[in-house]
Amino acid sequence: MPIKRGVVIEEAYNKIKEMIYSNQLAPGQKIIYTDLAKKLQMSVTPLIHALNRLEASGFVSYVPNKGYFLNEITIEEASQLYEVREALELHALPKVIEKIEQSHLDQIKKASKKYRHLGQVPADRDLFLADARFHLQLVKISGNDILHRMLKEIFEKLYLKYPPQYMDTARLKEIASEHRSLLQALARRDAVAATAITKLHIAQGRERILESLRIRQQEILSLP
Secondary structure: OHHHHHHHHHHHHHHHHHHHHOOOOOOOOEEOHHHHHHHHOOOHHHHHHHHHHHHHOOOEEEEOOOEEEEOOOOHHHHHHHHHHHHHHHHHHHHHHHHHOOHHHHHHHHHHHHHHHOOOOOOOOHHHHHHHHHHHHHHHHHOOOHHHHHHHHHHHHHHHHOOOHHHOOHHHHHHHHHHHHHHHHHHHOOOHHHHHHHHHHHHHHHHHHHHHHHHHHHHHHHOOO
């Protein structure tokens, strides 16, 4: 029975994350777990366990007498996550350059074709997730599974807790171009260029997200 219970809790945990991925739940939103249980056709108990797990991971907060709320990323947290992301990706880069093959490049290019239509519409989380997949595919080539898992957790916290509507379309369109430049450098096994492009790409992403969060913070402070 404990095994079955654990499976149900894991299922609830993953379903809630899927709802965040698909914008059915938004950062800052209150989670009414009784309604959620009906929607997911699950009992309340595994949902509460799943929400407690999400709370431990920093995705959800429980406010006494008010309930559960999806956390929205803060300026400080976003800055720290980008700092760790840069360290992880730059650490993996030499191994990626050493091991990358044409088959890897072809596979990543095929997956990146989504950018031809993403960014042409109002910002949504799909493009953020496509960006994360691009970088995770590259890091996976390094063969360091622990680093890959750590980076995946970083992306989840960045892109699930950041409201996609805050990002301007100009940045969304730049992402694909920067990815192409990085792939070209990797194809040449040009470590200097690949490192410079990676640093610039991450720095620009960091600044765009931090700036959008600063603007949002000012808007909230200026409310009557």
